[in-house]
Amino acid sequence: MLDNLVARASIGRVTEPLARALVRLGVPADAVTVLGTVGTVAGALWFFPMGGLVTGAAVVTAFVLCDLLDGAMARVRDAGGPPSSEFGAVLDSTCDRISDGAVFAGLTWWCLHAGDQPYTAIAAMTSLVVGQVVSYIKARAEASGLSAVGGLVERAERLTLALVGTAAEGFGVRGGLAVALWLLAAGSVITLGQRLVAVYRSAAAASAGSDGDAPAAGRAGSDGEAP
Secondary structure: OOOOHHHHHHHHHHHHHHHHHHHOOOOHHHHHHHHHHHHHHHHHHHOOOOOOOOHHHHHHHHHHHHHHHHHHHHHHHHHHOOOOHOOOHHHHOOOHHHHHHHHHHHHHHHOOOOOOOOHHHHHHHHHHHHHHHHHHHHHHHHHHOOOOOOOOHHHHHHHHHHHHHHHHHHHOOOOOOHHHHHHHHHHHHHHHHHHHHHHHHHHHHHHHHHHHHOOOOHHHHHHHHOO
């Protein structure tokens, strides 16, 4: 939902110059991807369980931005040379799943121990599981040649809402994390349904297109036959 051309253009004005500088220095985009993931995992699993919600949110946010930077680096490199390998895309998606898992695992740990909010922990785990399924639906659909884009809550929204709620709780807004995570859980479930509907419609359109092509091919063949 936040992943639109206006947002990309605004963020690109910040990330593109830095991406060009890193590419000139010979820094691989994959290295930035791995660095961002390691930093996110370390920050989430160290600070959140210890109760450092504000510090953890700040550290995770800083390293999550590496996800934007590595994509900008790949675009800069592709513009000036051969296209990047498919491995980079797979690595990026894999690291995204690991980072998301660490963030919500850290929040769940805090909810169950330091925060004493077991019901909020349910919301955190629901957001994690459903969010992973949402991402899987898109990947599986695209592997089958179908479309599953869009939805109410995509990865950017998931992380933004979770981190804002975490920081609010850390600054003393009681219930800030609970509200954010329950909204996120509900939005993720809605998004799951939207993705499934999108895949169903894409499959139906593909099936209708293939059914329409068969008679046309048959007619073309019969017209070309000798009497």
